[in-house]
Amino acid sequence: MQYQYDLFVIGAGSGGVRASRVAASKGFKVGVAEASALGGTCVNIGCVPKKLFVYGSEYGHVAEQAQGYGWQFAKPSFDWATLRDNKTKEIERLNGIYKNLLENPGVTIHQGYGKLVDAHTVQVGEELITAERILIAVGAQPFVPEFPGSEHALVSDDMFYLDELPESILVVGGGYIAVEFAGICNGLGVSTTLMYRGDKLLRGFDEDVREFATQEFNKAGIDVQLNSDVAAIEMDGKQKRVTLKNGRELVVDQVLYATGRVPKTAELNLEAVGVKTNSKGAIEVDHNYKSTVESVYAIGDVTDKVQLTPVAIKEAMALIGYWFDQKECAMDYDNIPTAVFCQPPIGTVGLTEQEADDRGFDIDVYQTDFRAMKHTLSGAQERSFMKLIVDRGTDRVLGAHMVGDYAGEIIQGLGIAIKAGATKAHFDSTVGVHPTSAEEFVTFSAAALKKR
Numbered sequence: 430m431q432y433q434y435d436l437f438v439i440g441a442g443s444g445g446v447r448a449s450r451v452a453a454s455k456g457f458k459v460g461v462a463e464a465s466a467l468g469g470t471c472v473n474i475g476c477v478p479k480k481l482f483v484y485g486s487e488y489g490h491v492a493e494q495a496q497g498y499g500w501q502f503a504k505p506s507f508d509w510a511t512l513r514d515n516k517t518k519e520i521e522r523l524n525g526i527y528k529n530l531l532e533n534p535g536v537t538i539h540q541g542y543g544k545l546v547d548a549h550t551v552q553v554g555e556e557l558i559t560a561e562r563i564l565i566a567v568g569a570q571p572f573v574p575e576f577p578g579s580e581h582a583l584v585s586d587d588m589f590y591l592d593e594l595p596e597s598i599l600v601v602g603g604g605y606i607a608v609e610f611a612g613i614c615n616g617l618g619v620s621t622t623l624m625y626r627g628d629k630l631l632r633g634f635d636e637d638v639r640e641f642a643t644q645e646f647n648k649a650g651i652d653v654q655l656n657s658d659v660a661a662i663e664m665d666g667k668q669k670r671v672t673l674k675n676g677r678e679l680v681v682d683q684v685l686y687a688t689g690r691v692p693k694t695a696e697l698n699l700e701a702v703g704v705k706t707n708s709k710g711a712i713e714v715d716h717n718y719k720s721t722v723e724s725v726y727a728i729g730d731v732t733d734k735v736q737l738t739p740v741a742i743k744e745a746m747a748l749i750g751y752w753f754d755q756k757e758c759a760m761d762y763d764n765i766p767t768a769v770f771c772q773p774p775i776g777t778v779g780l781t782e783q784e785a786d787d788r789g790f791d792i793d794v795y796q797t798d799f800r801a802m803k804h805t806l807s808g809a810q811e812r813s814f815m816k817l818i819v820d821r822g823t824d825r826v827l828g829a830h831m832v833g834d835y836a837g838e839i840i841q842g843l844g845i846a847i848k849a850g851a852t853k854a855h856f857d858s859t860v861g862v863h864p865t866s867a868e869e870f871v872t873f874s875a876a877a878l879k880k881r
C-alpha cells in the first residue's frame with residue numbers, strides 16, 4: 430500500500446520535532462501536525478519562558494545585595510509588561526528557528542489539530558493524511574481538580590500572558606511548577622502564599638532536600654502553608670476569596686493551580702483505533718514506544734513516564750535508532766539529572782537516601798550546609814545544601830543532591846560521573862575548583878558523615 434508519508438507525527442513539541450527532523454534528514458518522507466505554536470510546551474509555555482521569568486525575578490535582589498559590595502542604586506522598580514513582552518518576542522524568535530529546523534530537512538508542517546482515523550490515517554482539519562507509521566507526541570496539559578469555583582484558578586499556561594502582575598497570589602501544589610512559580614512571583618514582588626495539602630513539598634525528592642528547600646523558601650519571603658487545601662474559590666470584586674477545608678479564608682488577586690499535568694489524549698480517537706491508554710489517559714507503549722496498534726508509536730509526556738524535555742528528546746532518538754538501525758530502544762530511565770528552578774534552585778541525580786535504604790543498600794551519607802561565599806558580603810541569609818549517597822560495599826556514589834545557587838549547572842557534571850559509576854574515591858581524588866560551592870562535592874570528609 431502507498432502512503433503519503435513514511436512517518437506522520439502528531440505534535441511538534443520536544444519529542445515530535447526531534448523525531449520528525451532527524452527522520453526526514455535520514456530519508457523518511459515526514460509530515461507533522463501542530464495545533465498551536467511550534468516547539469511545544471517547553472518552548473512556548475514551559476522550560477524556556479519559565480527560565481526567563483526566573484532570571485527576571487532574580488534581579489529584584491541585586492540592588493540590595495550589591496550594597497555590601499559597594500554599589501548604590503536608586504530604588505529599583507519593575508515593569509511586568511516589559512518582561513512579559515520581551516519574553517514573548519524571544520519565544521517568537523524560537524518559533525521561527527523551529528520552523529526552519531523542520532522545513533530544512535524537508536518536513537511538511539500541517540497546522541491544525543490531528544486525530545487518528547485508523548491505524549494509518551490521521552485527520553488534520555478536513556484533510557485525511559496517510560502514513561506508514563504514526564508517532565503521537567502531543568504532550569500533557571495542566572490538571573485542576575474540580576471543586577466549587579475551580580474555574581477561577583489560573584494554570585501555568587496563563588502565567589506567561591497575564592495582563593497585570595497580581596499584588597498577591599496563592600499557588601496551590603507542591604511539585605516543580607508550584608515551587609518554581611512561587612519563586613518567580615515572590616522575586617517579582619508579589620505577596621506569595623504556597624499551599625500544599627501534604628506535610629512536605631516536592632514529593633519524590635530527598636527528604637533533607639525537601640526540608641531544607643522549604644526553609645529557604647520561607648526565608649526568601651514565601652508564606653509556605655502545609656497540610657492545607659482549598660475547598661472553594663469565589664470572586665470578591667476583582668479579587669478571589671479562597672475558603673480552605675479547615676474553614677479559614679484568604680483573599681488574593683490570583684490563584685494558580687499547579688497540581689500536575691495529564692496526557693492530552695481525550696480527543697485523539699485512540700480507543701476507536703485500538704490504541705490503549707491507562708487510567709490517567711497515558712498511551713501504553715512497549716520498550717520500543719510502540720502502542721497496542723503496530724503502526725502507532727508514542728513518546729514524551731503523553732506516555733507519562735518522566736515529564737522532562739531531555740527525556741522526550743532521548744526517546745525520539747531511541748526511536749530513530751529503532752527505525753533506521755534496527756536497534757531495540759534501551760532508554761535508561763535511571764540516574765536522570767534534574768533541576769527545579771525554584772529560588773534557591775535544586776539539582777539532583779541518582780538515588781535519594783530513602784530510595785537507597787528501600788533498595789537495601791548499606792550506605793554512607795555525607796552532607797553539609799553553608800552560607801555561600803557570595804552572601805558573606807551580600808548580606809543575604811540564604812544557605813546552600815549538598816549531599817552524597819555512597820554505597821559502602823562498592824564505594825559507588827549512588828546519588829548527589831544540592832540546594833543552592835547554580836545547582837542545575839553543577840548537577841549536570843555530577844550526572845556524568847554517577848552514570849559512569851564513579852566511586853567516592855574518584856570524587857575525593859578529583860581536585861576541587863576553588864573557591865566554588867561545587868568543590869564541596871569533592872571534599873566531603875568523615876566529619877560530614879550524617880548520623881543515621
Ligand SMILES: Cc1cc2nc3c(=O)[nH]c(=O)nc-3n(C[C@H](O)[C@H](O)[C@H](O)COP(=O)(O)OP(=O)(O)OC[C@H]3O[C@@H](n4cnc5c(N)ncnc54)[C@H](O)[C@@H]3O)c2cc1C
Nearest residue numbers: 440442443444464469470475543567568729730736737738
Ligand atoms: C511550566 C512548565 C515548566 C517546565 N519546565 C521544564 C524544565 O525546566 N525542564 C524540563 O526538562 N522540562 C520542563 N517542563 C516539562 C517539558 O515541557 C515537557 O516534559 C516536554 O515539553 C514534553 O515534550 P513532549 O514532546 O512530550 O510534548 P510537548 O512539548 O508538550 O509538545 C506537544 C505538542 O503537541 C501539540 N498538540 C497536542 N495535541 C495535538 C493534536 N491533537 N494535534 C496537533 N498538535 C497537538 C501541542 O500544541 C504541543 O505543541 C516544563 C513544563 C511546564 C508546563
Ligand SMILES: NC(=O)c1ccc[n+]([C@@H]2O[C@H](COP(=O)([O-])OP(=O)(O)OC[C@H]3O[C@@H](n4cnc5c(N)ncnc54)[C@H](O)[C@@H]3O)[C@@H](O)[C@H]2O)c1
Nearest residue numbers: 574602603604605606607687688689690736737768769770
Ligand atoms: N524544572 C523542570 O524540569 C520542570 C519544571 C516544571 C515542570 N516539569 C515537569 O512537569 C511535570 C508537571 O509539573 P507539576 O508541578 O504540575 O506536577 P508535579 O507532579 O511535579 O506536582 C504536582 C503537585 O500537585 C499536588 N496535587 C495533585 N493533585 C492535587 C490536588 N487535587 N489538590 C492539591 N494538590 C494536588 C501533588 O501532590 C504534587 O505536589 C513535573 O512532574 C515535571 O516532570 C519539570
